[in-house]
Amino acid sequence: MNKMINLMIDGIDVKVSQDTSIIEAASSVGIKIPSLCYHQDLLPSAGCGICVVEIEGQPLPKRACCTPVYEGMKVKTNSIELRSLRKMLLEMILADHYVDCPTCISNNKCDLQDLAYIMGVKTEENAPLQTRKPIDESSVSIIRDPNKCINCGRCVTVCNDIQTVYALTTVHRGFESEINTPFSKGMAESTCINCGQCVVFCPTAALTEKTHTEQVWNELLNPAKHLVIQAAPAVRATLGEEFGMEEGSLSVGKMYAAFRKLGFNAVFDTNFTADLTIMEEGTEFVNRFTSGGTLPLITSCSPGWIKFMETFYPDLADNVSTCKSPQQMFGALVKTYYAENKNVNPKDIVSVSIMPCTAKKFEANRPEMQDSGYKDVDYVLTTREIARMIKEAGIDFAKLEDEKADDLMGIYTGAATIFGATGGVMEAALRSAYYLITKENLPSPEIKAVRGMEGIKEAIVDVKGTKVKIAVAHSLGKARELMDRIRQQIQETGKSDYHFIEVMACPGGCVGGGGQPFQSNLAARARRGEALYKEDSELELRLSHENPAVVEVYEKFLKAPGSEIAHKLLHTNYFKRDIMSGDIIEEATHKH
Amino acid sequence: MYQEILKKYEPTKDNLIYILHDIQDNDPQHYVSESAVQSVSEYLRIPVNHIYGVLTFYTMYSTTPRGKNVIRLCESPPCYLRGSDNILAKLKNTLGIKTGETTSDGLFTLELCACLGLCGNAPVMMINDDFYGDLTDDKIDQIIHNIREAK
């Protein structure tokens, strides 16, 4: 049992466990101490000083985010001195900030702007100290604008401690200190795997996605083009937030309606190819499992994870499923299967995907992703970007009437929906792998052991007497832990005792992706995940192998899972990357 | 090529700054290159970005090639009060470069640094491992001249 501590904050009695910080203790009784660098899910960097409070008996104010409580502590969160100290600190931060709120991507979603507004600190009064620094636009996924950075250190903590990618660091010191990549070479020439976690945690617009809304608008407004849109499973659980709906609201029907109003000719979900992924990957697993192939099989739908694996674990590339991600499977089918069936020339098709993810932009631009004969996915927009487009079009999202997806690629199962949450791909795959092995369905489709926010989840699944050992990791720090364990097992005994592994690069899975609404905390991610599990439980179809549209695409076009044409369009290969630059060194696997 | 230096040290993280010093001192261009950082990273199992952070935190390290003679003029208040800004102007003028730059013949790099602990002889500078105190314009002419001749 953790020892409980009694203290008083602004005259209110508070009881919290020891090791709680003052800021957390205050928040437990509904007092929000002003703060800027602090984020509830990260260790405090204690850089900004905005959270200062007075503690009885102590001569100087203390930072509430990094000061632990003690028995009998008396805290005052507001006073003339504290207010003027906070204002002074904020003025200094603003004096070194390039303020252009009206045109800023973070406008109305920015901690700095909020704080300046709440505290009544104006910007004109401060002579700007800053010389403009160059913006890093080298990456296909992420833009870094140092002129908007307040040196809070959140991105560095996320990239190093949670993701263990080590792409960002604090360089130089004092007034010159800034966030940068090693040798200041730019994000594209670093180990950055484009996950965008730094973007969602950044309190300002210093880190944002590279936006492609202009290009998509131009295609939408070009009558010669035929626009096909797919939206990932996790988008339905977050898009509503951008329009003031509660966290965890599902907005599937409204989403379809909004896409049609924007002018898309065909409206689908990536869920269809999530089901297809399960057929391909499930078959791959069953083949490897029953014929002594390379195990464990590791999932491949998270492009941040794939680049991470290529950089840090290329020796495990043969363990990774050869399946493309659902986004890329969808893209490859749009310009072949869909084009043929709808009688549209694939060269007139613009395939757009709406993703919870910034790494999907990188994935769509990988040179090998052109198996349809064209670029399989032309543009990737994040949840935030499509929300901006919907707003620009003047669509009142919350009031839209529900609509349905188009036919051919518009049916999905509950197994596909849960792809958006950590553990979801594993659960979906097991539902169908069980069927593929036993020709029977699981007694209950729900595999609760792989759900929830625990970093690494393990279970042993009984497939009619055969034990299958599985593990699920989310966040790359946890993936690293698991891969190190597998590597060690292989070194020591020649093989690993795991059979099937799911990895998602982002904490919480795609519901917590780098393209999701800014500043999503872990609790919010869990609620979004719940929404997906709820949709699954309410759907009639919950098993990928029972999706009639999937059955149809095999009958009419792909023949069978793992067939030659399925391999050509739906599978891929991996590379070994340089640990300094992330550049490709050589092939790690061959294309099948 | 850095193995010779690395193997002198135990692969423990607290040896990082000593190793970086050793590498820089043994480099003809007085800097720590990217490939050196990569070797150190592998040897000590410290991520490259952390090493880069350390290299930029301390002014004594450079991540870009420097001249044969690295001049480091103290910019702390005691030296400033005794005219280090004039000495800086004199150095820039004599060498024809700005702070942080290297002469085109690769002979000199001009840098500023924090207190060298010789305030009694302010203004002070170091050239590589040698100290020069009580600097005047004439002394600068002489020092630079001597080094140019010596090459």
Ligand code: SF4
């Ligand atoms: S980052 Fe925030 S304060 Fe800065 S310009 Fe953007 S909205 Fe305004």
Ligand code: SF4
């Ligand atoms: S996108 Fe991910 S890997 Fe890249 S810098 Fe941000 S947190 Fe690090």
Ligand code: SF4
């Ligand atoms: S880029 Fe954003 S998260 Fe990183 S230090 Fe700057 S303001 Fe903070």
Ligand code: FES
């Ligand atoms: S919020 Fe506590 S120091 Fe920034």
